[in-house]
Structures are given as C-alpha cells and as structure tokens.
Amino acid sequence: MKTKQKIRLSLLLIILPVLNSCIGLSLNIQMNNDGSGKLAMEYRISKMLDSLGGLDGNESMPTIPLSKADFEKSIERIPGAKISSFSSTEDKKDKIINVVIDFKDDKTLIAMLEPTLGKTSINRQGQNGNLNITLIDNPMDLSDYSEDVMEQVRVFFEGYNIEVSFSGQSNSKLTITDKNGNAIPVHSNAKTVLSGKKVSYSIGVMDFAETKNRFNLQFSW
Numbered sequence: 397m398k399t400k401q402k403i404r405l406s407l408l409l410i411i412l413p414v415l416n417s418c419i420g421l422s423l424n425i426q427m428n429n430d431g432s433g434k435l436a437m438e439y440r441i442s443k444m445l446d447s448l449g450g451l452d453g454n455e456s457m458p459t460i461p462l463s464k465a466d467f468e469k470s471i472e473r474i475p476g477a478k479i480s481s482f483s484s485t486e487d488k489k490d491k492i493i494n495v496v497i498d499f500k501d502d503k504t505l506i507a508m509l510e511p512t513l514g515k516t517s518i519n520r521q522g523q524n525g526n527l528n529i530t531l532i533d534n535p536m537d538l539s540d541y542s543e544d545v546m547e548q549v550r551v552f553f554e555g556y557n558i559e560v561s562f563s564g565q566s567n568s569k570l571t572i573t574d575k576n577g578n579a580i581p582v583h584s585n586a587k588t589v590l591s592g593k594k595v596s597y598s599i600g601v602m603d604f605a606e607t608k609n610r611f612n613l614q615f616s617w
Contacts, residue, residue, distance in 0.1 A: 419601065420490070420556040423513070427564050427617075429523045431501045434480070435508055440490040440556065467495055476504035513560070526616040527562065528573075531597075532607055553601040561589075561596035564617035570595035571614040580611065 420440035427433040464482040471477045481496040499505045502518040509516045515530040538546065562568055570590045574580050582588050586599040597613055 419553070420558075421512070422557070422559040422561075423509075424561045425505070425527070425563070425615075427505075427527075427562070429565050431505075431518075431520060433499055433505070435497045435499060435505065437495045437497070438492065440492050442490055442552075443486070444489075471497060471508075474504060474507045476500035477508060523565070524617060526614055529560065529613045529615075530610065531558075531560070531613055532604070532610050536605055538606065550602045553605075556601040557598050558601060558604050559596060559598035560613060561594055562615040562617075563594040566617060567592060568595045568615055568617040570597060571616070572597070573612045573614050575610045575612075577612070577614075583607070583611075 419442055420438075422438040424436040425433065426436070463484070464479070467479060467482065471479055476499055478498045479495060480498050481494075483494045485492045485494075497508065499508060502520060506516045506518060509529065513529050513531060517528045519526055519528075541549075562570070568591070570588060571579050572582055572588075582590075583599065583603070585603040586597060588598070589596045595615060599607075
C-alpha cells in the first residue's frame with residue numbers, strides 16, 4: 397500500500413466508528429397522523445473509502461450496502477418496512493445512494509432509525525406527539541491525536557454533513573436537548589430550521605465527531 401493510502405486509511409479509522417461506516421448522511425422523516433410514513437435516506441460514500449476494503453487485506457473494513465439488493469436484505473428483517481424507490485449515482489468523488497422506505501407505524505420507524513442514529517423513542521397521543529433521537533450518546537475522545545492529524549481528517553471530511561429532518565401533517569417544532577432532556581442552545585456550527593412544516597438539523601461530519609457532550613433532537617408536532 398502506498399504511503400498516502402496508509403495515512404488516509406489510518407485517519408478514516410479514527411472517525412468511521414462514529415459514522416457507522418458512512419460519510420455524508422441525510423435522513424428525511426415524513427409522518428402521517430396514524431404513525432405511518434416515509435423515510436428518505438441519502439448517503440454519500442467517498443470512492444476512496446469504498447476502495448479501502450480491497451486494499452492490502454482490508455477486507456475486514458465494515459461492509460457498506462451499495463445495491464438495492466443489499467438494502468432489501470436489511471429491510472426484510474424489519475416488519476412493516478418496504479423500499480419504494482432506490483437509486484445509485486456517482487460524481488467525481490462520491491457514490492450517492494438514495495433510498496425511500498415506507499413504514500407502517502412508530503415501531504417500524506424506530507427499528508430503522510436506531511441502527512443508524514442511535515437511541516430513538518416516539519410518544520404519540522392522537523395527532524400530536526414527539527420523536528426523540530439521541531444523536532450523540534457517547535462522545536468520541538480524540539484527545540490522543542495531534543492537531544496535525546486532526547487537521548488532515550478535517551480536510552478529508554470537508555463538505556460531508558449529517559442531516560436529519562422531519563415533517564408531519566401540520567407544523568412541527570425541533571428542540572435540541574441535553575442528556576436530561578433540557579433545552580440547550582443550537583450548536584453554533586449547525587444549521588437548523590426549528591419550526592414550520594419541515595424542521596431540520598444539519599452539521600458537518602467533523603463538527604459532529606468533535607462534539608464533546610451528548611445531545612438529542614426532539615421533534616414535536
């Protein structure tokens with residue numbers, strides 16, 4: 397393996413666990429009054445990352461689902477979930493996967509979200525309710541890595557974001573909370589829409605990885 401490839405691989409292995417092997421991730425949740433809805437997912441995978449699994453015995457790198465068949469194998473384990481559309485495209489640097497999954501109720505949505513985002517709960521009462529997602533439960537400790545190393549990692553992940561959005565049948569609200577459920581200010585490096593028909597939270601991958609405190613996204617409607 398070339399020196400540059402070795403360096404890049406070691407840098408990626410620092411961050412990949414917190415990203416569940418994905419780089420850029422966008423989730424859009426559309427919920428009906430009865431708890432059913434659609435989950436639209438887009439994720440971007442660096443072509444360099446995709447090639448690492450085949451470099452010098454790195455087949456042990458986490459497997460990333462790239463085909464519709466891969467997704468169907470994952471989804472078939474979740475009762476009430478069904479893929480309604482799938483597409484895979486490429487640009488100069490990334491593979492871009494778009495998937496839309498229909499879910500029949502709250503439990504199905506939670507079963508889909510938790511493997512990707514973490515602890516998730518829903519409390520619905522009639523046409524009102526809230527969806528709580530623990531986006532960071534155990535913050536990463538990156539203190540052992542030099543600033544030079546971290547700067548190289550930041551450069552690699554520049555332009556990749558993690559975004560979660562929600563829309564219901566009426567106006568919704570997004571609140572950022574701490575581990576005790578208390579509202580906290582929005583992170584200065586995040587972009588948010590806190591109220592309206594569609595609410596959202598977006599943050600750069602490295603800003604996400606370097607967040608030091610647990611926080612939750614609470615969507616209410």
